[in-house]
Amino acid sequence: MEHVRIAGIETEATRVGLGTWAIGGWMWGSTEASDAEKTIRSAIDRGVTLIDTAPIYGQGRSEEIVGKAVTDSGRRDDLVLATKVGLDWSDGIRRDSSPSRIRKEIDDSLRRLQTDVIDLYQVHWPDASVPFERTAEELEKLRAEGKIRAIGVSNYDPEQMDAFRDGAALSTLQPPYNLFERGMEQRHLPYCKENGISILSYGALCRGLLSGKMTSETTFPKGDLRRNDPKFREQRFEQYLNAVQRIDALARKRYNVSVLEFAVRWILDQGVEIALWGARRPDQLDPLGNIWGWNIDADTMSDVDRILAESIEEPVGPEFMAPPENEPS
Numbered sequence: 001m002e003h004v005r006i007a008g009i010e011t012e013a014t015r016v017g018l019g020t021w022a023i024g025g026w027m028w029g030s031t032e033a034s035d036a037e038k039t040i041r042s043a044i045d046r047g048v049t050l051i052d053t054a055p056i057y058g059q060g061r062s063e064e065i066v067g068k069a070v071t072d073s074g075r076r077d078d079l080v081l082a083t084k085v086g087l088d089w090s091d092g093i094r095r096d097s098s099p100s101r102i103r104k105e106i107d108d109s110l111r112r113l114q115t116d117v118i119d120l121y122q123v124h125w126p127d128a129s130v131p132f133e134r135t136a137e138e139l140e141k142l143r144a145e146g147k148i149r150a151i152g153v154s155n156y157d158p159e160q161m162d163a164f165r166d167g168a169a170l171s172t173l174q175p176p177y178n179l180f181e182r183g184m185e186q187r188h189l190p191y192c193k194e195n196g197i198s199i200l201s202y203g204a205l206c207r208g209l210l211s212g213k214m215t216s217e218t219t220f221p222k223g224d225l226r227r228n229d230p231k232f233r234e235q236r237f238e239q240y241l242n243a244v245q246r247i248d249a250l251a252r253k254r255y256n257v258s259v260l261e262f263a264v265r266w267i268l269d270q271g272v273e274i275a276l277w278g279a280r281r282p283d284q285l286d287p288l289g290n291i292w293g294w295n296i297d298a299d300t301m302s303d304v305d306r307i308l309a310e311s312i313e314e315p316v317g318p319e320f321m322a323p324p325e326n327e328p329s
């Protein structure tokens with residue numbers, strides 16, 4: 001497995017991190033707690049060292065499950081625990097990156113995660129009602145107090161990161177990124193490279209679409225966010241599935257790997273430091289061993305771009321997931 005260092009964190013992170021949104025159940029149908037814990041244990045046993053969670057995933061549930069699984073594993077010190085801050089769910093879902101919200105959330109997250117220090121603490125969504133540098137300054141205080149080791153942001157654009165960096169050193173950005181959602185390539189990726197910010201991107205499998213296991217007959221249970229995802233609707237779904245099939249054929253022919261393995265390697269070969277792969281059953285991590293020891297060549301990269309352009313008439317991004325924006329302060 002390949003590893004990277006995130007500024008401020010001693011423990012090396014694996015270039016694939018486990019995403020635990022579905023593990024909290026919320027917005028992914030339900031997930032059995034025992035499966036969820038086994039999945040985390042399985043990731044740790046396979047050598048994954050970065051686990052990403054958030055208070056909003058299951059309203060605390062995902063953090064609790066991660067905390068228990070990590071404690072039971074006895075491997076806390078070998079792991080990079082990443083969680084988030086800045087979403088209030090007491091009355092609908094609201095962005096809130098105010099200092100008082102951060103103060104409330106940090107102690108809840110430490111307790112749920114059963115740890116004294118969070119390795120990577122990320123602002124979940126930009127909140128324009130609080131100056132970005134003010135949010136950063138509060139996080140910097142938490143770092144000085146020893147409650148967190150490094151600071152990250154998620155879903156921020158370069159201008160927002162610029163303002164944020166007036167208040168604290170920024171170690172990471174967590175944007176959406178996968179073969180079908182490439183909005184961050186033009187500006188975010190170069191900005192992060194120029195400023196020494198590591199990227200851990202989310203949605204590596206485009207919410208399962210790039211697993212290669214879906215067909216036009218696939219349906220989702222009540223409460224599963226993919227019911228509202230425009231990619232999973234009628235003609236567009238067919239077009240995305242067609243692209244998946246064609247990339248699968250290419251990946252098998254050139255590298256003897258499946259589309260899922262290719263999709264994760266593709267992210268890493270674009271220069272992204274860490275790809276977050278969401279899983280909720282241990283067997284979903286079986287392909288992990290096939291991501292390493294090879295790279296995608298330039299011709300294949302071009303062939304993939306051609307397949308995408310030919311297959312998908314009206315691409316859509318992951319914007320449907322964004323919580324409502326706040327008015328600027």
Ligand SMILES: NC(=O)c1ccc[n+]([C@@H]2O[C@H](COP(=O)([O-])OP(=O)(O)OC[C@H]3O[C@@H](n4cnc5c(N)ncnc54)[C@H](OP(=O)(O)O)[C@@H]3O)[C@@H](O)[C@H]2O)c1
Pocket residue numbers: 018019020021022028052053124154155174201202203204205206207208209211213260276277278279280283284285286287
């Ligand atoms: N910062 C943010 O705003 C934000 C937003 C989204 C996600 N994230 C983070 O990024 C992580 C990863 O993204 P994601 O979970 O949204 O999506 P993802 O990695 O694109 O897809 C995860 C889903 O793909 C399916 N899957 C995984 N492995 C599979 C396999 N081997 N075969 C078939 N299906 C498989 C599973 O769904 P089924 O079990 O239903 O098949 C799984 O829940 C999240 O868990 C979270 O930590 C952050």
